[in-house]
Amino acid sequence: MKNQPQKFINIAAFGMDQRTLKILEMVFNGPGKGDYVLVKDIQSAQAGIFDLDSLDGQNFWKEYQRLYSQLPIIILSLDDKDIAGTVYVKKPIEVDKLIKSLKKLKLLSEEALFSKPVETSPTQVTDKLSQGPRDAKLAMEIAAIEEEEILHQYCGYAQDINPDKFEEIEKVYYEPSHYLQSFFEKAAVVSQQFENGGILIEGLYIPIVLLYQQNKIFCTCQSSDNKLRTMTLLPLSHGHLRMTTLSETELEKYISKHQLLSQPLDNFLWQIALWTARGRVPKGTDLHKPILLLYWPNFTRLIVTPYALKISALWMENPCSLLETSQILAIPQRYVFTFFSAASTLKLAFVDRRLKSRISSRQASDQKPNAKRSLFQRFLARLRA
Amino acid sequence: MKSYKLIFTGPPGAGKTTAISVLSDTPVIVTEAKATKRDPSHQHKQTITVGLDYGIIKLSSQEKIHLYGTPGQERFDFMWDILTEGGIGLILLIDNVRTDPLEDMRFFLKSFADFIKKTKVAIGVTRMDISSTPKIVDYHQALSLFNLNPPVFDVDARSKKDVSLLMQALLYSLDPGLNEN
């Protein structure tokens, strides 16, 4: 094949302390599978990593921007660094995140190699144009990596647990009351009583107004906002948050004064629940009792996590426990847990404590496939392509 | 060559022709006529379907899914039994702007009851951007009287993503054991 990309890329690192350098080396040689090689000087590098939390790092970065500034770059820092054309990795470094960013870097550097103009001349423009299909491919690959990152935000990385081991069971639980999620849920309950007015939530980085009856939430952010996500991950400090009721007129005034935009409350709560759960279920959820799904979630307007349609179809047909669901459908537990957490936040899914599971695991494996399964499978693949 | 069929139905103007066109690999063959002023249910569109809509999804050179849309007007309902014969499932689209969308749903569920019993149905509620009521939960409540619990999604028939998701939900209802990849 022509233009076979090089197996590994050289990456120069700047401003790191010994510990961080050690981590990089370990990641490069371990999970990086030799795709990345640490080098000392920028001339022999195809990409760079800068730690902007050190004075050295900042100085090197300024110097680099002045002299080179054409390589794909990863920026390491404790706080968000939104620098155009760079990939940001938060410290302390999480290996999976670093690996994803490295993959992105490698793709970008391969692209840079291909598209490097032989000489600076007017033909460069047409060169760029003929890049079309490969640019599209690159964009798609990067989009796929980013999509995966987002999935991890919703479903976490946790491996399946062995339900016979007590210490493993603890890992699947989180305590909603420790997080912002519970505050929103509480506000929703309070707001239920009001036909017209709403609840104003203050003390977050932006004010949020919640109207349960109209299934609306008003704020100045998108529900996919990064800051909001960070807030959902932090332990809740009740001291700062305030809930006030607003009458209908107060509400109108407030919304127009602060120019708040509305979005469906359901979708908002669903998103918050996914971020908070990250592949876990609320503390106390019985993993062995069957799940009752009241009805199919309105998936066209909600974030569809992996296997959510499949899990819904199974539960509508055959209520079974969270652990059985993962077993019967042969899917990782974290996807079942995350979906359950979101659906239960919208009061669509419950653990049915009265019932013992209606199917034994033997029956489960006997679940009859539809006679047209292979056709449906091909049809489905086509729709998902 | 193996071929299968999928049926789209629903009241006039619900988006059957539109939904079939966004999925079909070939231009949809429709028999449309200019909507007349006499029919108030067609105020928002220029044409109505008087015959069947027809589209195709080619899975391979050996395999095709035929997409059939029933004409919306009830005077054509004599064709429905023949049409559904051997079909793999039903997509029911309901226009949320019409006078009584829940009654529309009941009418079509009754008309296609035998077919639904043999296969599955998935319901798309269209034009919810124009009229937000009845809500999706109202549909589920009405459905419980039919002892049915199909997927009901807010669907814009012009959106391929929406129509495709509804179709995927139909397939999973038919067989939850299908794989994602």
Ligand SMILES: Nc1nc2c(ncn2[C@@H]2O[C@H](COP(=O)(O)OP(=O)(O)OP(=O)(O)O)[C@@H](O)[C@H]2O)c(=O)[nH]1
């Ligand atoms: N605003 C809005 N328009 C929609 C939506 N879904 C479909 N439409 C429009 O509604 C109209 C539906 O028309 P058709 O697809 O012809 O409906 P049909 O069910 O085939 O109608 P008949 O064949 O006459 O029964 C089209 O103009 C679509 O663009 C939606 O969710 N919102």
Ligand SMILES: [Mg+2]
């Ligand atoms: Mg039509």
